[in-house]
Amino acid sequence: MSQTKLLMRLFALMIGALLLLPLAATADEDEGEDEKDPLPFSDLVITEPARRFSEETGCVAPEAEMRRNHMEYILHQRDETMHEGIRTRQYSLEECINCHAVKDEQGEYVRVEDERHFCATCHTYASVKIDCFQCHSDVPVRASKLRKLQSGLAPHHSTEPFAGKLASETVQLLTNEDQAQ
């Protein structure tokens, strides 16, 4: 009987050692490396989204707010436009595209399938599949009308920060585009 007990104890010890081994190994590695763990999908090349706003003016809302909640703005605008005919430009998807469109080496606007497309840069990384561009245009088609914010013609949401404030260089750019067309 004692032999059996001994064998059982040995077996338990071995199991225990096996279970603890990986923990010990990882602990060793952590001590050895003081670099941070790489991000998931770190082999993916992420291009920097093109910006057409300067740091102080930002987007139609602060950058952190837009990164987290841009879909809420677009959704809100979408229903108002569709059902009530409210056509303010500030949060319209078309103006998002007009401002954030990225051009390739040939000077052509990249499509949403291209990972350099502003929307695709983040959504490819985050594996978020968006349906917007099955119906909506993913490249600018007509000149921006956001300039109207300057003269107060679109007072919708004007109480929010950054509303109606576009960098003078942006306005200049948009005006030039208008004249070019």
Place this chain on the structure above:
Amino acid sequence: MSDTSKPMDPTRRQFITKAGGAAGAAAIAPGVFLTTPAQAKPADQPVSNDKRWGILVDANKCGNGCNACVTACEEENGWGSANPSEDHSSPEQKAHWIRKVTIKDKATQHVTTLPMMCQHCENPPCVDVCPTGASFKREDGIVLVDKHICIGCRYCMMACPYKARSFIHEDLKDQKPWAPRGKGTVESCTMCVHRVDEDGTPACVEACNAETHKAMVFGDLYDENSEISRELKQYGGKEIRADLNLNTGVRYRGI
């Protein structure tokens, strides 16, 4: 702060006068609306049922063989020949927001042509049958499909007596930003809602006038002084399938 030290205005009349003055000043203060035409809707205001948009078509003036309204609609909204993405669909499947219909009276051999599109009914059957609420009528009488909600069941296509709606069978590219269209949804004439909201005229009406046929008139049916109301009052206009009591926004003459 000095205001609070003053004695309160004793008379109600004076108070009302002052309040009235303040309200008047506030209305003038934006200044924007003074420069815009009276009928233009500010971009941030929702549409209201003070207006009902309609189109009057004079079939006698409509040119036999003229396709200007259809072409203009294609160009404006990016369908048909203006968007080559739908090249695999059969002719029966292809989009038809507006189409020319030719009618021949067998007794007299008289041939009439007219444009046929969504009639923007007051009581639209497509809205009645839609299971998701995607098919809807705006306050100003324009019947639309909210493609964000449309599941592509095509009940509305069955319900429409005018065969005005079509279904998109293929993946599309290069849609117009003002007329989004996508596979798996139903679509139809929007009465160029993006133009109307900015005080414009539908592309088909504009093209017809440019062709000097002047067979189409667009306007507010509720406004007695609008051209369409005056024309309808003086010469009348028919609904197609008036027996269905749909009270269409598109009326015809000479049929």
